[in-house]
Amino acid sequence: MSNTKSLLIVNRHAPYDGMYAKEAMDAALIGAAFNQKVSVMFMDDGVYQLLREQAPADIRQKNTSLTLPMLDMYDINNVYVERASLQARNLTEENLLIPVQVIDSVQASELLGQQDIILNF
Amino acid sequence: MSNTKSLLIVNRHAPYDGMYAKEAMDAALIGAAFNQKVSVMFMDDGVYQLLREQAPADIRQKNTSLTLPMLDMYDINNVYVERASLQARNLTEENLLIPVQVIDSVQASELLGQQDIILNF
Amino acid sequence: MKYTLAIYGAPYSSQAPQTALSFAKSLLESGHSIYRLFFYMDGVHNASAIAVPPQDEVNIPAEWSALIRKYDLDAVVCIAAALRRGIIDKTEAERYEVSAHNFAEGFTLSGLGQLVDAGIASDRLITFGP
Amino acid sequence: MKYTLAIYGAPYSSQAPQTALSFAKSLLESGHSIYRLFFYMDGVHNASAIAVPPQDEVNIPAEWSALIRKYDLDAVVCIAAALRRGIIDKTEAERYEVSAHNFAEGFTLSGLGQLVDAGIASDRLITFGP
Amino acid sequence: MILHTVNKSPARSNCLKSCLRIAPHGGALMLIEDGVYASVNNTKHSQLIVDALTRMQVFVLEPDIKARGLSGLLIPGVSLVGYPGFVELTQTYDTVQSWY
Amino acid sequence: MILHTVNKSPARSNCLKSCLRIAPHGGALMLIEDGVYASVNNTKHSQLIVDALTRMQVFVLEPDIKARGLSGLLIPGVSLVGYPGFVELTQTYDTVQSWY
Numbered sequence: 001m002s003n004t005k006s007l008l009i010v011n012r013h014a015p016y017d018g019m020y021a022k023e024a025m026d027a028a029l030i031g032a033a034f035n036q037k038v039s040v041m042f043m044d045d046g047v048y049q050l051l052r053e054q055a056p057a058d059i060r061q062k063n064t065s066l067t068l069p070m071l072d073m074y075d076i077n078n079v080y081v082e083r084a085s086l087q088a089r090n091l092t093e094e095n096l097l098i099p100v101q102v103i104d105s106v107q108a109s110e111l112l113g114q115q116d117i118i119l120n121f
Numbered sequence: 122m123s124n125t126k127s128l129l130i131v132n133r134h135a136p137y138d139g140m141y142a143k144e145a146m147d148a149a150l151i152g153a154a155f156n157q158k159v160s161v162m163f164m165d166d167g168v169y170q171l172l173r174e175q176a177p178a179d180i181r182q183k184n185t186s187l188t189l190p191m192l193d194m195y196d197i198n199n200v201y202v203e204r205a206s207l208q209a210r211n212l213t214e215e216n217l218l219i220p221v222q223v224i225d226s227v228q229a230s231e232l233l234g235q236q237d238i239i240l241n242f
Numbered sequence: 243m244k245y246t247l248a249i250y251g252a253p254y255s256s257q258a259p260q261t262a263l264s265f266a267k268s269l270l271e272s273g274h275s276i277y278r279l280f281f282y283m284d285g286v287h288n289a290s291a292i293a294v295p296p297q298d299e300v301n302i303p304a305e306w307s308a309l310i311r312k313y314d315l316d317a318v319v320c321i322a323a324a325l326r327r328g329i330i331d332k333t334e335a336e337r338y339e340v341s342a343h344n345f346a347e348g349f350t351l352s353g354l355g356q357l358v359d360a361g362i363a364s365d366r367l368i369t370f371g372p
Numbered sequence: 373m374k375y376t377l378a379i380y381g382a383p384y385s386s387q388a389p390q391t392a393l394s395f396a397k398s399l400l401e402s403g404h405s406i407y408r409l410f411f412y413m414d415g416v417h418n419a420s421a422i423a424v425p426p427q428d429e430v431n432i433p434a435e436w437s438a439l440i441r442k443y444d445l446d447a448v449v450c451i452a453a454a455l456r457r458g459i460i461d462k463t464e465a466e467r468y469e470v471s472a473h474n475f476a477e478g479f480t481l482s483g484l485g486q487l488v489d490a491g492i493a494s495d496r497l498i499t500f501g502p
Numbered sequence: 503m504i505l506h507t508v509n510k511s512p513a514r515s516n517c518l519k520s521c522l523r524i525a526p527h528g529g530a531l532m533l534i535e536d537g538v539y540a541s542v543n544n545t546k547h548s549q550l551i552v553d554a555l556t557r558m559q560v561f562v563l564e565p566d567i568k569a570r571g572l573s574g575l576l577i578p579g580v581s582l583v584g585y586p587g588f589v590e591l592t593q594t595y596d597t598v599q600s601w602y
Numbered sequence: 603m604i605l606h607t608v609n610k611s612p613a614r615s616n617c618l619k620s621c622l623r624i625a626p627h628g629g630a631l632m633l634i635e636d637g638v639y640a641s642v643n644n645t646k647h648s649q650l651i652v653d654a655l656t657r658m659q660v661f662v663l664e665p666d667i668k669a670r671g672l673s674g675l676l677i678p679g680v681s682l683v684g685y686p687g688f689v690e691l692t693q694t695y696d697t698v699q700s701w702y
Binding site: 134135136137138165166169172173174175176177179180182186208209210211 | 609611613614635636639642643644645646647648664665666668669670671672673675
Binding site: 013014015016017044045048051052053054055056058059061065087088089090 | 509511513514535536539542543544545546547548564565566568569570571572573575
């Protein structure tokens with residue numbers, strides 16, 4: 001497709017109250033299927049979507065984190081996490097299920113500024 | 122009715138995003154119609170429900186504050202506002218549409234503790 | 243003890259219905275009773291008869307219907323909250339001349355007075371916020 | 373300019389639909405165009421054909437239908453978000469064998485790809501969050 | 503005596519702070535749903551719960567902890583309960599105040 | 603250049619704080635719906651907007667201000683716009699980032 005745009009998915013919500021995590025992942029994969037330049041950013045409580053060892057069977061929900069490796073399978077390699085959001089939650093990359101690029105607030109700001117399309121979740 | 126209980130309506134939400142303000146007022150008036158001992162407490166963004174000069178015509182909503190005088194008409198005289206919530210918003214009783222009793226956090230805690238029934242809005 | 247549960251959140255948008263369902267099952271299994279379930283605000287969507295969640299997700303309206311049937315529960319949906327949100331039974335659909343009704347079996351449409359009444363008549367009222 | 377508006381909030385629970393409606397009217401009146409309205413998450417309830425708000429309140433689904441008709445807008449409702457929340461058209465109701473359909477005229481049920489497509493094709497994408 | 507439930511994350515919402523301003527001495531706190539994120543240790547908001555523990559019991563709903571992958575990360579002194587334990591707590595306390 | 607919209611009250615939600623941590627120098631802020639409460643002067647949260655005004659323009663949606671009875675209470679320097687002004691701003695800026 002000649003019309004390739006940059007598309008950023010912004011994840012700011014924790015995983016199991018509402019469907020944000022699932023819907024953001026759906027949007028990222030569809031963006032890739034449309035051959036767009038897709039990036040994904042996690043910040044605020046959205047970083048909790050990346051935590052290892054989620055086990056939501058007892059609250060009768062599906063484990064949304066299990067689909068995170070799909071990002072790599074769809075060649076979505078630009079997965080960013082804002083550092084201040086991790087630090088406020090006492091988390092490091094070791095707590096996260098997939099490899100990510102940790103960026104500071106200025107870099108996050110630049111990332112937003114580079115996008116043709118921003119989808120908020 | 123012999124079975125008179127104390128019923129507290131807790132208002133913690135601002136007026137025009139959702140129907141909390143209207144629904145809390147409905148519940149207070151129904152409580153009075155059931156001859157219960159009704160109190161109403163405003164705290165957090167709920168105190169914004171009491172502001173004078175609300176004019177929501179341009180956002181296509183009804184002015185929920187206009188029903189506040191109904192509390193007095195239904196003999197609901199125990200209308201409380203938590204002081205810290207007012208102060209955080211730079212508001213005083215002069216900003217409010219109806220007379221209220223301003224209480225501190227300890228009194229608010231005692232008020233909650235005295236209730237048979239708490240309805241949250 | 244006699245409980246009333248007030249559910250303010252919609253399935254799939256809020257965890258409140260799932261928490262309330264698990265809480266309700268636990269209390270009924272431990273021998274307590276439910277005086278009333280009261281569905282209010284976005285909680286009225288728990289009473290949709292035409293929600294079609296994916297097969298690998300829990301069907302929350304169906305779970306409520308099953309629980310209501312099993313324990314013969316009184317499950318009231320606030321009529322004012324429901325009608326403005328598009329949850330409507332056959333009687334009201336005819337009254338307002340809308341094209342369809344979508345109200346699940348086992349639930350009853352009634353007024354907010356049923357919540358206040360339930361507060362008076364129950365030992366405990368638990369609100370599951372959105 | 374060509375706009376796409378993404379609406380994530382439900383009428384009466386969120387102000388988002390009212391803000392989006394006023395925004396849409398303003399931009400259309402000032403000569404801009406709408407490539408697509410996309411209703412997602414709880415925003416799918418904007419497409420209910422059977423909501424009955426009180427007569428003295430704005431009927432938001434009806435206002436959308438009128439705007440869509442007047443300007444011949446493309447108004448897409450995310451099918452996955454809609455079906456699990458009990459918003460369903462005649463075709464899907466027959467497919468899933470549910471008892472009724474409640475999908476308002478003028479809207480179309482389709483996939484999330486329509487949001488991504490709209491982002492690509494529009495000059496501006498504005499999200500009205502819940 | 504009141505059981506206070508909080509179901510929102512302390513980073514996203516002011517619910518927990520408001521609750522802890524009002525919660526009477528001797529009441530108890532029950533964290534559920536996204537409210538359980540407040541029970542994670544050494545975060546920006548964990549001092550709220552550390553302080554609360556000096557004057558009240560703090561319960562967290564274990565299914566919500568497990569769901570979110572927080573099992574190894576909790577503030578010492580918070581008490582895990584399941585749905586049956588949550589039901590029992592609502593009997594022990596006279597009323598339930600929900601912060602959402 | 604980005605137009606950031608915030609639609610939640612600063613007392614209830616962290617949206618505004620997160621937005622102001624990320625908002626690039628030279629972008630602009632548009633407060634709508636309950637977000638307009640952030641534009642009230644001398645509150646617990648008004649310093650956020652006072653500081654933001656030193657590096658960016660801050661717009662508030664006038665219909666939401668009037669609805670909530672806030673007309674006389676605003677921080678000096680915030681700019682009132684109606685729906686047509688909001689539409690114009692979305693043309694001036696390249697993208698819109700919604701914080702909710």
